[in-house]
Amino acid sequence: MRIRTSLFASSLLLAACGPNPSGGPDRYDISKMDLKPLPAQVSNERHTGTFAAGSSLSTTATLKPLDPAPVKEVRLDTTHKIIEIAPGVKFSAWTFGDQVPGPTVRARVGDKIRFSMTNRSDEPVPGVQLTAAPMMHSMDFHAAMVSPQDKYRSVAPGQTITFEFTLNYPGVFMYHCGTPMILEHIASGMYGAVVVEPREGYPTKVDREYVVIQSEFYTKPDPAKRKVDGAPLYVLDGDRLRAAQPTYTVFNGVHNGMVRQPLAAKAGERLRLFVLNVGPSKTSSFHIVGTIFDRVWFEGNPDNQFRGMQTVLLGSSNSAIVEFMIPENGSYIMVDHHFANASQGAIGLISTSAKSDEKDIEHHNIEATATPSDPEEVKGKLDFESKCLACHTIGQGKKLGPDLAGVTKRRSDDWLAKWLKSPEKMLESDADAKAMLKEFGNIPMPNQSLSDAEIKQYIKYFRWIDAQSAAAAGPHAKH
Ligand SMILES: [Cu+2]
Numbered sequence: 394m395r396i397r398t399s400l401f402a403s404s405l406l407l408a409a410c411g412p413n414p415s416g417g418p419d420r421y422d423i424s425k426m427d428l429k430p431l432p433a434q435v436s437n438e439r440h441t442g443t444f445a446a447g448s449s450l451s452t453t454a455t456l457k458p459l460d461p462a463p464v465k466e467v468r469l470d471t472t473h474k475i476i477e478i479a480p481g482v483k484f485s486a487w488t489f490g491d492q493v494p495g496p497t498v499r500a501r502v503g504d505k506i507r508f509s510m511t512n513r514s515d516e517p518v519p520g521v522q523l524t525a526a527p528m529m530h531s532m533d534f535h536a537a538m539v540s541p542q543d544k545y546r547s548v549a550p551g552q553t554i555t556f557e558f559t560l561n562y563p564g565v566f567m568y569h570c571g572t573p574m575i576l577e578h579i580a581s582g583m584y585g586a587v588v589v590e591p592r593e594g595y596p597t598k599v600d601r602e603y604v605v606i607q608s609e610f611y612t613k614p615d616p617a618k619r620k621v622d623g624a625p626l627y628v629l630d631g632d633r634l635r636a637a638q639p640t641y642t643v644f645n646g647v648h649n650g651m652v653r654q655p656l657a658a659k660a661g662e663r664l665r666l667f668v669l670n671v672g673p674s675k676t677s678s679f680h681i682v683g684t685i686f687d688r689v690w691f692e693g694n695p696d697n698q699f700r701g702m703q704t705v706l707l708g709s710s711n712s713a714i715v716e717f718m719i720p721e722n723g724s725y726i727m728v729d730h731h732f733a734n735a736s737q738g739a740i741g742l743i744s745t746s747a748k749s750d751e752k753d754i755e756h757h758n759i760e761a762t763a764t765p766s767d768p769e770e771v772k773g774k775l776d777f778e779s780k781c782l783a784c785h786t787i788g789q790g791k792k793l794g795p796d797l798a799g800v801t802k803r804r805s806d807d808w809l810a811k812w813l814k815s816p817e818k819m820l821e822s823d824a825d826a827k828a829m830l831k832e833f834g835n836i837p838m839p840n841q842s843l844s845d846a847e848i849k850q851y852i853k854y855f856r857w858i859d860a861q862s863a864a865a866a867g868p869h870a871k872h
Contacts, residue, residue, distance in 0.1 A: 481771040488583065582646075
């Protein structure tokens with residue numbers, strides 16, 4: 394009797410979801426789709442004013458709720474502008490909607506997107522005279538089913554293209570510039586996401602929704618040594634680009650951006666992330682430390698469902714919706730589990746404390762979000778985050794190695810320089826180093842092959858940290 398009931402229940406489920414081979418209604422019935430969009434229009438009219446417009450657009454990681462209008466007017470103009478990939482790293486980028494990644498479009502199956510784009514790559518950026526030369530650009534929506542030769546045409550600076558299409562499949566779709574060299578246009582920042590909900594909405598309820606877009610940057614210092622606001626300008630490194638050797642791999646356009654500004658959540662909540670891997674050339678092994686994906690909808694379509702996953706593998710332009718619980722208070726770490734990519738900046742936090750790790754700030758009096766201003770200190774901080782965080786923390790207690798908050802108080806600059814140059818020599822000859830080795834379970838710190846210039850930057854960064862906490866502590870310092 395038990396068996397019969399559950400068989401009955403599962404056949405009901407089968408009938409209710411997905412294309413049904415036995416002849417039931419197919420929700421992706423081609424004969425019911427709009428596959429006859431009007432031809433694209435190209436004009437010499439230049440749009441002025443805001444670079445991105447439309448009530449379906451979200452410009453940050455927080456995804457706005459669905460706008461119910463069945464026709465979505467979307468404007469994403471292209472610009473050339475300087476963006477900041479990491480603190481102090483100013484990069485000459487090309488954009489949709491004047492930001493990288495471009496704004497996220499949210500719509501529903503059956504909705505029509507009425508798109509327009511003016512190529513404004515020839516407009517000077519206020520206050521900056523350094524942007525790249527004007528350039529042809531185009532728009533390729535993976536969410537559309539249209540003739541690329543018509544809709545994805547390149548338009549010249551000053552021209553406007555408009556076209557419309559109907560959304561036939563749910564998913565999280567990439568959009569990008571399709572003008573040759575496509576690789577260069579994507580690597581310069583021309584991409585974003587379209588979230589298409591199923592016609593009937595998602596089958597689950599969640600408390601918060603965020604968009605996480607992974608992408609690579611390939612940078613080199615400007616050969617002409619130009620500067621922006623006193624900081625060196627970085628430009629696209631074509632050799633690294635073709636060799637698929639990024640300098641930064643990031644979430645939402647910024648190196649460790651969501652470490653400095655974590656996404657908010659509360660214990661007990663259910664979250665939905667819309668995750669897109671742009672590439673252009675690397676895969677992402679998307680994982681969140683501390684939880685399990687209750688549901689994964691590969692490519693953002695609930696028909697492609699996995700349960701209880703630890704990691705989702707995303708090729709270039711693949712996506713997924715992942716849903717999970719925040720089990721208890723803490724900071725849950727989003728990473729590309731290809732750790733070489735994570736060490737280049739593909740790390741972010743979902744945190745239950747708005748000011749992340751409040752306890753530790755109180756303890757060590759360091760603002761978690763504080764960033765030094767001196768370029769050498771900034772370099773030290775970035776290098777520290779990518780090379781040393783595996784074994785050290787600053788103000789969060791010991792890991793494999795000591796907590797480095799206060800290290801400039803217990804060691805001289807000379808000692809630190811010698812240690813960083815050659816820990817193995819120090820462990821042979823220096824009594825303090827030997828004592829430390831003993832305290833850390835006889836695990837020696839591996840030589841990090843640092844240059845003298847890098848060592849100087851680390852020490853400057855450690856000095857800056859200790860100066861911060863001394864200033865914040867004032868006369869009431871506890872230790
Ligand atoms: Cu382009």
